[in-house]
Amino acid sequence: MKNLQVLSLADLSIEAQKLLGSNLPRTFDVLIPFAAVSNDQHNRDSDSAWRPAKYVNEWIRENQTHIEGRLGGGFEYTVTARDSHMAAEEGREIVDRLKARATYSRKQTHLRDFGVLIVRGRSEPFPLQRPGRGTFVLSLVREQKLYAVQERTRLDNALELAAPMNHGSIATAVSGGWSAVETLLLRGDDESEEGRGVLAADRMAALTACSWPRAELTKLSHAHKPTVPDRLAHQMSVLLGESTNRDRAKLAAEWINSGNSLALARLSDFASEERMRKLLASPSATLGEVKRHMVSAMRRLYRHRNLVMHGGATHLDTLSMTLRTVAPLVGAGLDRIAHAAIVQQSTPVELASRAELHLNLLRSTTEAPLLVDLLE
Numbered sequence: 001m002k003n004l005q006v007l008s009l010a011d012l013s014i015e016a017q018k019l020l021g022s023n024l025p026r027t028f029d030v031l032i033p034f035a036a037v038s039n040d041q042h043n044r045d046s047d048s049a050w051r052p053a054k055y056v057n058e059w060i061r062e063n064q065t066h067i068e069g070r071l072g073g074g075f076e077y078t079v080t081a082r083d084s085h086m087a088a089e090e091g092r093e094i095v096d097r098l099k100a101r102a103t104y105s106r107k108q109t110h111l112r113d114f115g116v117l118i119v120r121g122r123s124e125p126f127p128l129q130r131p132g133r134g135t136f137v138l139s140l141v142r143e144q145k146l147y148a149v150q151e152r153t154r155l156d157n158a159l160e161l162a163a164p165m166n167h168g169s170i171a172t173a174v175s176g177g178w179s180a181v182e183t184l185l186l187r188g189d190d191e192s193e194e195g196r197g198v199l200a201a202d203r204m205a206a207l208t209a210c211s212w213p214r215a216e217l218t219k220l221s222h223a224h225k226p227t228v229p230d231r232l233a234h235q236m237s238v239l240l241g242e243s244t245n246r247d248r249a250k251l252a253a254e255w256i257n258s259g260n261s262l263a264l265a266r267l268s269d270f271a272s273e274e275r276m277r278k279l280l281a282s283p284s285a286t287l288g289e290v291k292r293h294m295v296s297a298m299r300r301l302y303r304h305r306n307l308v309m310h311g312g313a314t315h316l317d318t319l320s321m322t323l324r325t326v327a328p329l330v331g332a333g334l335d336r337i338a339h340a341a342i343v344q345q346s347t348p349v350e351l352a353s354r355a356e357l358h359l360n361l362l363r364s365t366t367e368a369p370l371l372v373d374l375l376e
Contacts, residue, residue, distance in 0.1 A: 026082075028080075030091040030120075033073075037112075053071045063118060067114055084126075091117040133173070179305075181302075185348050198302065205295040207352055207375070214246065216275065216276060232251060232252070250370065256277055287359060
């Protein structure tokens with residue numbers, strides 16, 4: 001698996017174009033079954049998308065799908081998408097709008113769904129809850145603070161604001177995620193020629209850039225599975241039960257930096273190893289490039305939040321693209337902020353300042369910190 005084909009950027013673009021051409025947008029019928037839509041019968045029955053229970057039952061039977069429970073009816077829509085998964089996402093956005101509108105009636109409207117939607121031609125229903133977008137704050141789990149909410153802190157406020165990033169609608173995910181960034185990384189006396197929002201974006205970019213080496217090296221240390229145990233595997237086994245992520249990452253970095261290769265199984269891990277090899281060979285230049293990408297992503301989140309909050313632009317195509325990129329990055333930044341708050345009692349701005357300082361120190365061959373200690 002080491003003999004991977006290396007494509008130029010032009011070749012990669014051609015392959016992407018072929019993929020797009022083979023999967024053109026088409027229409028899909030999406031059914032959202034409900035057990036009941038109560039207290040608003042006239043609105044329900046007058047809507048062109050509403051289908052009575054008999055129709056829904058027949059639709060489900062013809063689609064060879066099974067739903068547990070008594071059907072009260074459903075809404076049927078035709079959407080345009082490249083595949084059934086994207087059609088399901090379009091359906092989820094429709095459900096978001098249905099439920100939002102239902103809150104504006106004087107009557108208490110109940111939309112009791114089955115937690116699923118159905119795309120015609122696919123017998124397996126899709127869950128209404130979106131797959132997570134990768135905004136994970138695992139420090140809360142590791143430090144056994146996942147349910148520690150007795151005292152409300154700034155971190156609590158930010159985590160509450162950012163919660164929609166995993167499963168919420170696109171607009172609330174973008175606006176909530178950015179609000180969390182500003183809550184943590186701006187002080188009242190902060191000033192910037194480019195604006196306070198840009199300052200917060202750049203601080204989060206520094207944090208995420210500095211968190212990247214340890215995270216990637218830790219993942220590689222767990223992926224290293226030689227058939228016959230080698231020196232690295234032995235060192236890892238000695239540390240078993242007492243090792244920290246820093247210990248594992250440091251050993252993996254030393255192994256790669258010595259010219260050794262890891263025993264990996266997945267292509268994504270081979271790509272990760274090559275990234276780490278490049279980073280270890282040229283830390284300052286590589287992390288500088290990474291930070292520029294992080295800055296671009298975070299500023300894009302900031303600008304899209306402005307489009308949502310100030311322009312009401314809740315259905316731009318670029319919103320989902322932005323969220324797909326930044327959700328894991330915001331999670332990585334929140335994770336480091338949470339860890340620093342719990343373990344080191346450091347504030348988010350202090351952590352961001354430390355990240356900026358260490359990025360600058362990487363240019364020095366004598367004072368440069370270890371790549372696994374950039375946030376220490």
